[in-house]
Amino acid sequence: MGNLTDLFPAPASNSILETLVGVADGRSVTVPSGTYTFGNVTARQTLSTSYTDVTGSSITYTPPAEANYVSYKFFYKSDSRDINYGSSGIHNIALYLDGTRVARAQKSVAGNYSGSHSNNHASFTQYVEFVFDLTAYSDDISNGKLAGWTTAKEIKVMARDHNSPYYRATIHTNIWRDGTAAGEFTYYQPIIKITAFK
Amino acid sequence: MSNFTDLFPAVSSNNVLEMICGIGDGRTVHGVTNSYTMGTASAIELTTSYQDMQGSSIDYILPDGANYVHYEYIVKWAARDYSGICNWRLYFDGYEVNSAFVSNASSFGSSNHGHHLVYINWVFDLTVSTTDYTDGKILKSDWTGAKNIKVMAREHTSTYDARAHWTTWRDGSTSGYPFLDVPLLTVTAYS
Numbered sequence: 001m002g003n004l005t006d007l008f009p010a011p012a013s014n015s016i017l018e019t020l021v022g023v024a025d026g027r028s029v030t031v032p033s034g035t036y037t038f039g040n041v042t043a044r045q046t047l048s049t050s051y052t053d054v055t056g057s058s059i060t061y062t063p064p065a066e067a068n069y070v071s072y073k074f075f076y077k078s079d080s081r082d083i084n085y086g087s088s089g090i091h092n093i094a095l096y097l098d099g100t101r102v103a104r105a106q107k108s109v110a111g112n113y114s115g116s117h118s119n120n121h122a123s124f125t126q127y128v129e130f131v132f133d134l135t136a137y138s139d140d141i142s143n144g145k146l147a148g149w150t151t152a153k154e155i156k157v158m159a160r161d162h163n164s165p166y167y168r169a170t171i172h173t174n175i176w177r178d179g180t181a182a183g184e185f186t187y188y189q190p191i192i193k194i195t196a197f198k
Numbered sequence: 199m200s201n202f203t204d205l206f207p208a209v210s211s212n213n214v215l216e217m218i219c220g221i222g223d224g225r226t227v228h229g230v231t232n233s234y235t236m237g238t239a240s241a242i243e244l245t246t247s248y249q250d251m252q253g254s255s256i257d258y259i260l261p262d263g264a265n266y267v268h269y270e271y272i273v274k275w276a277a278r279d280y281s282g283i284c285n286w287r288l289y290f291d292g293y294e295v296n297s298a299f300v301s302n303a304s305s306f307g308s309s310n311h312g313h314h315l316v317y318i319n320w321v322f323d324l325t326v327s328t329t330d331y332t333d334g335k336i337l338k339s340d341w342t343g344a345k346n347i348k349v350m351a352r353e354h355t356s357t358y359d360a361r362a363h364w365t366t367w368r369d370g371s372t373s374g375y376p377f378l379d380v381p382l383l384t385v386t387a388y389s
Contacts, residue, residue: 013211016212019386021321023323027323032213075317077300088305111305114305114307115307119281121281121303121305122303122304124302124314125300125302125318126317176354177299188299191319
């Protein structure tokens with residue numbers, strides 16, 4: 001005989017329905033709503049002046065049935081790539097849901113402009129974070145509002161440089177380690193965290 | 199007489215088993231079955247040798263059923279010279295988790311204005327069949343009892359000095375600096 005609570009499960013004791021979290025190393029993670037496979041980042045990514053998918057940011061997600069809100073959090077590293085002009089590494093970040101840009105989530109990231117020299121030092125750990133509201137009367141993806149979310153939808157981040165040849169960025173990289181400037185020789189695998197709330 | 203729910207415990211309503219969260223002020227935080235005392239942080243100068251980061255260390259005991267552990271350490275970094283290039287390493291039980299390594303810096307410049315948060319972040323995968331410390335993949339049988347997780351940091355060279363838990367400016371002034379900017383540690387276990 002099973003536990004009584006297997007037959008009559010308790011209602012959720014808080015508003016979190018599930019959290020899906022993982023490193024973009026190709027792992028598969030199972031949560032109550034299903035099994036999800038993360039991307040596998042194995043190299044740094046150089047941006048351009050056209051928006052391109054940020055590697056490791058994509059996940060095709062179906063929230064639990066009771067979900068009213070879905071938080072998407074993407075943790076990544078960015079570095080300035082420009083070695084001649086200000087080292088600010090200006091880049092733009094765009095969030096997409098099922099192919100539609102979430103304009104409300106648009107961001108720009110840069111270090112400080114610091115003059116013409118050969119030092120591309122600006123280097124940050126940072127998050128792209130947004131909360132989708134599933135309680136809307138109609139879909140308004142641009143503002144991250146949906147009238148429910150019952151099928152698999154892809155969430156991803158796209159990014160671009162501000163311009164070329166100046167103000168360029170590279171992501172998923174570590175340029176310095178242990179006292180050496182060994183070039184862009186290591187990569188950092190980003191992390192996705194999705195939380196579904198009632 | 200026992201509680202009804204002790205005899206018939208409720209199934210977990212989500213996959214979050216426990217979350218330990220606290221700032222580096224020496225407080226004790228109570229988890230589901232164990233308690234943890236946070237380190238005590240002060241504003242410090244980094245050197246070119248790795249040193250333990252205050253408030254990052256925890257001797258963590260897995261709750262039953264854990265498949266993933268998310269370790270998050272949010273630390274204030276400040277440049278002292280030029281861009282203040284800094285390196286951050288994550289350790290599990292004395293082994294470096296190389297994949298979690300990050301470097302950070304501000305833009306190069308003669309004013310040491312660069313002040314920002316650094317996020318040291320990793321998700322330990324406990325569903326693997328063999329332990330790989332380098333990638334933070336830990337066989338459950340290798341995580342019995344308390345295992346120490348911590349961050350160590352160093353500055354790139356003495357030309358690019360850096361500081362931690364440090365704020366120079368407050369309310370329009372530098373009077374009385376350095377001010378403590380306390381770190382935040384969060385450890386979450388998931389089924």
